[in-house]
Amino acid sequence: MIKNALRLTALSLGALAAAGCTTPKQAQLTAIAAPPPPHIEAPPAPPPGLSLPDHLQLVVNLLKIGDSAHAEAELKEILAKAPDNKSALYLTQQIETPIAKLYPKASFRVKLGRDASLPALAQTYLGNPLGFYGLARYNAIAVPAKVTAGQTIRIPKTRIAIAARAAKSSAAAQTPDAADAPAQVASLPANADTDAQAAQKMADQYYKTGLTLFQHQDLDGAIAAWDKVLAIDPNYKDAQLNRAQALQLKENLKKLGG
Numbered sequence: 001m002i003k004n005a006l007r008l009t010a011l012s013l014g015a016l017a018a019a020g021c022t023t024p025k026q027a028q029l030t031a032i033a034a035p036p037p038p039h040i041e042a043p044p045a046p047p048p049g050l051s052l053p054d055h056l057q058l059v060v061n062l063l064k065i066g067d068s069a070h071a072e073a074e075l076k077e078i079l080a081k082a083p084d085n086k087s088a089l090y091l092t093q094q095i096e097t098p099i100a101k102l103y104p105k106a107s108f109r110v111k112l113g114r115d116a117s118l119p120a121l122a123q124t125y126l127g128n129p130l131g132f133y134g135l136a137r138y139n140a141i142a143v144p145a146k147v148t149a150g151q152t153i154r155i156p157k158t159r160i161a162i163a164a165r166a167a168k169s170s171a172a173a174q175t176p177d178a179a180d181a182p183a184q185v186a187s188l189p190a191n192a193d194t195d196a197q198a199a200q201k202m203a204d205q206y207y208k209t210g211l212t213l214f215q216h217q218d219l220d221g222a223i224a225a226w227d228k229v230l231a232i233d234p235n236y237k238d239a240q241l242n243r244a245q246a247l248q249l250k251e252n253l254k255k256l257g258g
Contacts, residue, residue: 075091118144138156
């Protein structure tokens, strides 16, 4: 392990060797060395592990952008530490259960209001906002975060959903101008800004984790951390660049070892 660490350090520092002091063999090693490691103004301290609420929020954010593969991997990590966590078990069910078993075929339709979202509909008609991913699958919606106002959503006719529809109809009938209101429009406030901020926070935390792992010469760990960043934000430029450098350095190490 020490030998490998010294080899990785030598590669990272090879570009600093004086041109007049290199032997032909050293020049050959320098020629295939990877680009220098990412520039870091102030090396961050190793970040603490995600808290359970933050880890669950990461899963929700991944599901909202349609990345069920990474979300499922994160859920496995959560359940390894907290096997009885109800939210993690519920989200796993939303991902893995065949849709025909998850919800009945019979349904009714609602239209999304201007400020509505799938989690809001899930809260109203399914009794749990985390049911948004199953609801998206039920409607063949690949990216739950991209629903739009006026979009028609099928709601499975569960007992909770039927009771919620009856309650909304009763409330609408008691409203003076209910006749002028669009029927079956969900108008619970959306939390898009909060979700975006939480997603950015998670992406930044995973990015810093990748930097720390890279500094500790754990290339696989750094690449995995930056993969998670890009799952949340595919346009995260620093993560793209640093991941590419880590992959190149890993490839160079293979060539030296071979």
